[in-house]
Amino acid sequence: MVLRQKRILVTGGAGFLGTHLCQKLLEDGHEILCVDNFFTGSRRNIEHLLDNKRFELLRHDVTFPLFIEVDEIYNLACPASPVHYQFDPVQTTKTSVLGAINMLGLAKRLKIPILQTSTSEVYGDPTVHPQPESYWGHVNPNGIRSCYDEGKRCAETLFFDYHRQHKLKIKVARIFNTYGPFMRLDDGRVVSNFIRQALLGEDITIFGDGSQTRSFCYVTDLIDGLVRLMNTPAEVTGPINIGNPGEFSILELAETVLALTGSRSSIIRLPLPADDPKQRCPDIASAQKFLGWQPNIALEEGLKRTIPFFENLLRGGPQSTAELRIASPLAV
Template sequence: MARLYDSRKRILVTGGAGFIGSHLIDRLLEQGHEVLCVDNLFTGTKRNLDHLHNHARFELMRHDVTFPLYVEVDEIYNLACPASPVHYQHDPVQTTKTSVHGAINILGLAKRLKAKVFQASTSEVYGDPSVHPQPEDYWGNVNPVGPRSCYDEGKRCAETLFFDYHRQHGLEIKVARIFNTYGPRMHHADGRVVSNFIVQALQGDPITIYGDGSQTRSFCYVDDLVEGFIRLMETGPETTGPINLGNPGEFTMLELAEKILSMTGSRSKLEFLELPQDDPKQRQPDITRAKEALGWEPKVQLEEGLRQTIDYFKHRLPELTAA
């Protein structure tokens, strides 16, 4: 049984040593909860949690969610999975196992504990969308056998498992579909466009743009995203999701590159490369459901969020690249 003896909860965050997970943990600790972070440190890093080393309400457990987990907690946030193409294509079989076997293990744990459980899904379930912007009732346009399928289809299958556990076992679930997110603690070599452009600009390397730079993305600052997580988790059992969480402000890759060059004062040149297979041409969330169900929408403007992220990389890049 989940423990109900006071307002302080013991909360499990899988993938908590990652970029988004570490920010979520900070927020949960600020709220006064105990947090158990579970991570196999494949893409996450203890560096993201260094500031919590002596925190009395924080615990780190090194564990792979593809194996069963036996702990006692009140709520679960399941964020475990490599989330950038560079990382999830490195070992695609393990990526699929993390999404699918990981979901089965976490759902089994939640069922035993009768605990509310949150699934960090992704806008990649929409694939290369033929509907724009993407609402939650759009089923997507996903290649099931391409190089990105390990992540796209793994996350789609995880959503299926969450809703089947909800229907079959009455489990209280929350499913969020995360759109492009950025901010401090991004991995410097994860291949994502914001970290790529910033690192390249700061180092004076060419800014690598895939295709002609006309493809679009919508960028949500990590603090806004975490606020959406918390609000979704605090809703009643009738709100399951899926709910899009992202910033509907849409920018081309060329616009983003030029903004980062301007903000860093870099003299880096633009270098255009071939567009990767199945790379989405457009990505923009319809957040109507998040506004109505959660009273949530992003607050941080792109320029302010980029300033915070650039400052992080300016201070940490020598340490990160030397590690």
Template sequence: MHLENRVLVTGGAGFLGSHLCERLLDAGANVICVDNFFSGTRSNIEHLIGHKRFELIRHDVTMPLFVEVDEIYNLACPASPVHYQRDPVQTTKTSVLGAINMLGLAKRVGAKILQASTSEIYGDPQVHPQPESYWGHVNPIGLRACYDEGKRCAETLFFDYKRQHNLRIKLARIFNTYGPRMHPNDGRVVSNFVVQALLGRDITIYGEGTQTRSFCYVDDLVDGLMRFMAAGDGVFGPINLGNPEEFTIRQLAEQVIALTGSRSRIVHRPIPQDDPHQRRPDISCAHDVLEWAPRTRLSEGLKRTIGYFDALLADRTMHGRLTTAVA
């Protein structure tokens, strides 16, 4: 990365975006963080405010943005079911109009642009593990479709802009990522289990807990994104980024209980509509092309994540919010 690089991160105050902004600053970039704070929070990037190479803009990517930048990481979109189903129409707009506006910006200023796509584009997969060549198995009218199909449409737009305008694109399909700064009430399995365990509440599993997921620690994921952006223009993806180690949801719950020393019991609830049964990335492409693979084991990443939520619970105000949320 050139030291004078001007980098735009949309969704920069979110869980993943805030870690990316931090790492880009460490690498010497000038960072413009854009967020409308629908699911991102100011507290995630508060420690960066005042940094001479960091700028925060409150803006919704469904509206055009006019800035001069060299690189764009388009991360803007609520990524947890609780958040993206709260306003499904806005979720689709964020994915589709946000992609159009950021691609238009990249075209105007000649910037390289990376799209944060998702493993959700594979839906409830019938191929396991999921390679980039798999087209997916998605319900286009289900409760998750606002996110799944919004991201699929964004992928289409990125490749059409590449073919039609010779735009320099990067398309990353991100699998389950966890770590500090996850939103405590976002309904994602890691944050749910950790908060419930720390409060001594029942840990809620949907179905029998035999569904599998692969959990990538946030530092590893950010490393993958930055390696991808730094790769030559001939490397544009799509590329899966995630941890290929696979765990059942019940195994995750048991590990969280053990690491927290909690007395929480595991209880079962009906499985949500279109919940994928299996999810595991084939990262052969990332390994071969980017020389990337995650290094953080689940037990180590969970310890750091538990430490973060433990500190949140020490805050009386946050403790009240979390207690209400998991009651």
């Protein structure tokens, strides 16, 4: 039983992370207002929540002000994969910057805590490895990825200026690569790309020689970290890295996906995209210290939980998974 039921706003609530966060907060006994403009999010993602009396859906673009009454805000609104944030880069920057301004203004008016989902992309192509929160980054300010990287960096600036100037209660999480059910087939992320290609028997496309590394955090671990961060004392503002410090090369990921799917797909190599970071791995000492958090689900186990979701999608079946228990306990 939740100690105090809150009414919580989740922007980007019909996206990959937002769907899991809405579900987690409902399971914790809260009322949820899910806001999404459905640019990358999908109504289908949250259909299983619509009959819940404590869940409300509002179609809205956070680049416009929102006048509501809530107790907490999780700001997740922004396309997060290169395919989507590069489709309309001006709108991506506006979503990060104007969206932050509008949500911070709402939090200021209501005098409530607000959590910003920032990103490991603020570190750019890092010269420090693994990346601690104290590292300022190595970012191209005018490249094809800059709309996302710099938009998120500016949003962090706004959050900390609102905190210093207006005493606003803020939390900033820097999210590293995350994967799991409710990812889109066409989002262009490496995990979803490899699983889709393997299941369809297509060539697995690796950019460069595959030696570039990433860390992969299973989505339920990530969501647990976000909720823990929101519930820390006011003096814990972040930024705090949330991700899995286990580091894998892209080639290792491809080979693991092939083994788990039993696919006979071949691995082919394409030119490396501009500004693609060579290494990305979080230093999670702050998360361990302030949140008592660390990831529990290893990459192979997480992939075993994710692959059936994509198999269902490719068969045209429902998006639900047994692990999410989406059918029953929330429809009350």
